[in-house]
Amino acid sequence: NAGVTQTPKFQVLKTGQSMTLQCAQDMNHEYMSWYRQDPGMGLRLIHYSVGAGITDQGEVPNGYNVSRSTTEDFPLRLLSAAPSQTSVYFCASSRQGHNEQYFGPGTRLTVT
Amino acid sequence: AQSVAQPEDQVNVAEGNPLTVKCTYSVSGNPYLFWYVQYPNRGLQFLLKYITGDNLVKGSYGFEAEFNKSQTSFHLKKPSALVSDSALYFCAVRDWETDSWGKLQFGAGTQVVVTP
Numbered sequence: 001n002a003g004v005t006q007t008p009k010f011q012v013l014k015t016g017q018s019m020t021l022q023c024a025q026d027m028n029h030e031y032m033s034w035y036r037q038d039p040g041m042g043l044r045l046i047h048y049s050v051g052a053g054i055t056d057q058g059e060v061p062n063g064y065n066v067s068r069s070t071t072e073d074f075p076l077r078l079l080s081a082a083p084s085q086t087s088v089y090f091c092a093s094s095r096q097g098h099n100e101q102y103f104g105p106g107t108r109l110t111v112t
Numbered sequence: 113a114q115s116v117a118q119p120e121d122q123v124n125v126a127e128g129n130p131l132t133v134k135c136t137y138s139v140s141g142n143p144y145l146f147w148y149v150q151y152p153n154r155g156l157q158f159l160l161k162y163i164t165g166d167n168l169v170k171g172s173y174g175f176e177a178e179f180n181k182s183q184t185s186f187h188l189k190k191p192s193a194l195v196s197d198s199a200l201y202f203c204a205v206r207d208w209e210t211d212s213w214g215k216l217q218f219g220a221g222t223q224v225v226v227t228p
Binding site: 101 | 146153156215
């Protein structure tokens with residue numbers, strides 16, 4: 001199993017540009033989520049999905065869109081990048097219930 | 113609403129000494145509690161979890177944590193720290209009575225530095 005994979009590893013955007021961060025898992029997990037990690041703030045939930053076709057907002061959803069057309073993939077779209085979105089982004093997946101989440105290696109995004 | 117506090121930004125310990133990383137939580141119902149570790153430029157790795165049952169939970173790499181309901185704490189411990197334990201540690205909580213979708217609330221993280 002590859003686990004949770006994320007692409008790209010690094011990305012630099014200019015303000016106003018859009019892009020999609022890719023996330024895929026091969027564990028047939030129902031639950032997938034996106035977090036951003038900023039110094040001193042831990043991980044904050046952006047969006048999550050409990051299955052294909054079902055998504056919902058987390059703690060900091062503004063400026064981001066998600067969709068879940070398959071169990072495996074959960075892309076995160078930045079519609080119009082802003083410097084405040086400079087962060088490290090992590091995708092995670094888990095089976096439903098009280099199960100631990102498996103994290104991808106992260107994408108380091110810089111918006112100038 | 114659920115919340116997690118990790119009161120120490122950094123914990124310094126000498127190799128071979130006991131290591132404790134503190135975590136307190138707040139939930140309206142009953143908690144599911146987790147500890148994760150993050151090594152530099154890596155994603156988070158699961159260490160251990162408390163769901164129900166025995167208050168002392170054993171996890172990966174010799175770590176354990178004790179759930180204390182009266183003090184709403186879930187401190188992470190290791191009897192003898194290694195230099196390789198130097199990393200960023202996160203406590204996380206989920207309120208299983210009010211949240212059925214598994215959303216985790218993470219603490220801000222505690223940097224552990226183990227010196228030789």
